[in-house]
Amino acid sequence: xxxxxxxxxxxxxxxxxxxxxxxxxxxxxxxxxxxxxxxxxxxxxxxxxxxxxxxxxxxxxxxxxxxxxxxxxxxxxxxxxxxxxxxxxxxxxxxxxxxxxxxxxxxxxxxxxxxxxxxxxxxxxxxxxxxxxxxxxxxxx
Amino acid sequence: xxxxxxxxxxxxxxxxxxxxxxxxxxxxxxxxxxxxxxxxxxxxxxxxxxxxxxxxxxxxxxxxxxxxxxxxxxxxxxxxxxxxxxxxxxxxxxxxxxxxxxxxxxxxxxxxxxxxxxxxxxxxxxxxxxxxxxxxxxxxxxxxxxxxxxxxxxxxxxxxxxxxxxxxxxxxxxxxxxxxxxxxxxxxxxxxxxxxxxxxxxxxxxxxxxxxxxxxxxxxxxxxxxxxxxxxxxxxxxxxxxxxxxxxxxxxxxxxxxxxxxxxxxxxxxxxxxxxxxxxxxxxxxxxxxxxxxxxxxxxxxxxxxxxxxxxxxxxxxxxxxxxxxxxxxxxxxxxxxxxxxxxxxxxxxxxxxxxxxxxxxxxxxxxxxxxxxxxxxxxxxxxxxxxxxxxxxxxxxxxxxxxxxxxxxxxxxxxxxxxxxxxxxxxxxxxxxxxxxxxxxxxxxxxxxxxxxxxxxxxxxxxxxxxxxxxxxxxxxxxxxxxxxxxxxxxxxxxxxxxxxxxxxxxx
Numbered sequence: 001x002x003x004x005x006x007x008x009x010x011x012x013x014x015x016x017x018x019x020x021x022x023x024x025x026x027x028x029x030x031x032x033x034x035x036x037x038x039x040x041x042x043x044x045x046x047x048x049x050x051x052x053x054x055x056x057x058x059x060x061x062x063x064x065x066x067x068x069x070x071x072x073x074x075x076x077x078x079x080x081x082x083x084x085x086x087x088x089x090x091x092x093x094x095x096x097x098x099x100x101x102x103x104x105x106x107x108x109x110x111x112x113x114x115x116x117x118x119x120x121x122x123x124x125x126x127x128x129x130x131x132x133x134x135x136x137x138x139x140x141x
Numbered sequence: 142x143x144x145x146x147x148x149x150x151x152x153x154x155x156x157x158x159x160x161x162x163x164x165x166x167x168x169x170x171x172x173x174x175x176x177x178x179x180x181x182x183x184x185x186x187x188x189x190x191x192x193x194x195x196x197x198x199x200x201x202x203x204x205x206x207x208x209x210x211x212x213x214x215x216x217x218x219x220x221x222x223x224x225x226x227x228x229x230x231x232x233x234x235x236x237x238x239x240x241x242x243x244x245x246x247x248x249x250x251x252x253x254x255x256x257x258x259x260x261x262x263x264x265x266x267x268x269x270x271x272x273x274x275x276x277x278x279x280x281x282x283x284x285x286x287x288x289x290x291x292x293x294x295x296x297x298x299x300x301x302x303x304x305x306x307x308x309x310x311x312x313x314x315x316x317x318x319x320x321x322x323x324x325x326x327x328x329x330x331x332x333x334x335x336x337x338x339x340x341x342x343x344x345x346x347x348x349x350x351x352x353x354x355x356x357x358x359x360x361x362x363x364x365x366x367x368x369x370x371x372x373x374x375x376x377x378x379x380x381x382x383x384x385x386x387x388x389x390x391x392x393x394x395x396x397x398x399x400x401x402x403x404x405x406x407x408x409x410x411x412x413x414x415x416x417x418x419x420x421x422x423x424x425x426x427x428x429x430x431x432x433x434x435x436x437x438x439x440x441x442x443x444x445x446x447x448x449x450x451x452x453x454x455x456x457x458x459x460x461x462x463x464x465x466x467x468x469x470x471x472x473x474x475x476x477x478x479x480x481x482x483x484x485x486x487x488x489x490x491x492x493x494x495x496x497x498x499x500x501x502x503x504x505x506x507x508x509x510x511x512x513x514x515x516x517x518x519x520x521x522x523x524x525x526x527x528x529x530x531x532x533x534x535x536x537x538x539x540x541x542x543x544x545x546x547x548x549x550x551x552x553x554x555x556x557x558x559x560x561x562x563x564x565x566x567x568x569x570x571x572x573x574x575x576x577x578x579x580x581x582x583x584x585x586x587x588x589x590x591x592x593x594x595x596x597x598x599x600x601x602x603x604x605x606x607x608x609x610x611x612x613x614x615x616x617x618x619x620x621x622x623x624x625x626x627x628x629x630x631x632x633x634x635x636x637x638x639x640x641x642x643x644x645x646x647x648x649x650x
Contacts (some may be wrong), residue, residue, distance in 0.1 A: 013465050017443035024452050107439030110446055
């Protein structure tokens with residue numbers, strides 16, 4: 001069954017490299033350049049795993065995850081967080097509280113990212129299907 | 142030495158001068174009367190022998206009386222000389238006493254007389270006392286000078302400490318505050334002169350500082366330094382580098398010697414807030430630089446790996462990957478070049494070659510450099526340069542760089558199909574050129590911060606890749622190197638105008 005992945009980063013080339021890697025591995029890939037765009041995509045399309053950058057315009061990575069945890073359809077969505085800066089303690093604590101599964105430092109290897117994501121997907125009980133229900137309006141906090 | 146006339150006793154009051162003469166005349170008269178009586182009695186008795194005997198006795202008596210009178214007279218003279226001498230001694234000051242020769246002083250008194258030795262001893266004692274008094278006087282004067290010098294020194298030190306902006310305090314070995322300059326009093330909010338409290342722990346309520354103090358005093362030969370954040374009453378906390386140095390204090394005589402291990406200490410506070418701020422900014426700068434470098438590096442690394450893993454499906458994909466690697470390498474190079482340029486300008490080590498030249502010529506060159514980028518993005522780049530000759534005294538390469546940076550930014554952040562305009566004009570005594578775009582515009586905050594290193598407007602960030610150094614570099618070139626002004630005016634959703642003003646260098650010579 002095709003796995004879905006949503007890649008979210010404001011650096012177009014980074015997203016594009018990861019997109020190529022995952023597409024060649026058979027993933028169904030969607031991309032977003034910030035948290036708001038990712039949120040909009042997930043209103044109609046829920047992935048099996050979300051890979052998101054931490055620092056982004058409009059809505060940052062942790063802000064996006066917080067919003068997702070408040071919506072029923074994405075409350076348990078596996079998330080991998082990318083960050084260019086050393087992950088400071090308060091963010092790490094917040095990430096743990098938001099049940100972020102992995103944190104990867106930039107610059108990252110697409111190969112390594114693929115391995116990490118495949119592990120997450122294997123361990124996840126969630127099975128994505130093409131007729132996943134859209135997030136119900138008003139379910140976010 | 143003052144004369145002590147009040148102590149002087151008049152010789153005439155103690156010894157009548159006529160006493161000796163009176164004795165002498167009385168003895169003579171008694172002798173003559175006795176001789177006359179003997180002679181008359183002899184004649185009257187016709188006894189010559191008796192009368193002669195009586196006369197002889199009378200003569201002997203008279204001689205004895207005369208002798209006694211003479212001795213008495215002589216003795217009286219000695220006494221009078223002695224009294225005069227004593228009187229003169231009493232009147233003399235030290236200098237006169239020293240100048241007075243012994244022989245002259247005791248003139249009139251035989252050297253064999255017991256008086257002579259007494260007078261000599263009295264004179265010596267007086268001279269000795271005078272010498273002692275003089276030595277004491279000299280000591281007193283020397284002490285007075287030292288005391289005055291010490292007072293002046295203390296006043297000078299107090300004035301120096303008072304003038305110091307850096308707080309300074311000193312404690313003695315009993316933990317009592319003995320010195321605090323006004324800066325220290327202000328920092329810890331106390332008034333040492335008018336305070337009943339003296340113990341440092343009552344006046345300075347900062348445990349870290351008290352720990353530092355006791356730590357230093359326990360190791361009296363040591364100097365210890367600590368960085369502390371302290372806040373004066375009603376003020377923001379500031380960072381201080383506090384140096385505590387143990388001071389060996391001299392013991393007073395009445396103090397116990399078993400306290401010799403204890404010592405006082407002096408505390409000097411150096412305000413390092415600006416240094417801390419600089420450190421913080423440097424750390425932020427390094428973090429920002431590393432972030433900006435990691436981003437293109439991430440791209441390079443990712444696409445190299447895709448190529449290595451054979452993820453390029455065809456030749457077109459491979460070319461796409463190589464193009465990304467190339468563009469990210471260029472971005473990294475631009476970032477490094479801009480960083481170096483900014484660092485050189487900030488450090489004042491950049492070589493500047495200012496020459497009078499035409500601003501319009503310089504701008505036309507910059508215009509031509511960015512024209513291809515505008516065409517590629519379908520942006521209308523318009524030239525509205527002044528028809529007047531605008532002379533400027535600038536480093537051509539640097540000012541071109543500033544103009545290109547403004548034009549590139551405008552093209553980068555203006556949506557396709559819109560317009561970017563380059564203008565120049567004479568404004569009063571200055572020349573001005575500006576780049577107007579039809580981009581998304583800047584908020585008030587963005588206008589304030591757009592010249593900060595690595596600050597990138599969030600909306601712009603998603604529109605185009607940038608180093609966040611183009612505008613800061615342009616500002617440095619215009620303002621720090623050329624004494625001009627770079628400003629921005631903008632309206633959200635309408636566009637932005639970046640304007641550069643430079644001093645008018647007049648006509649080309």
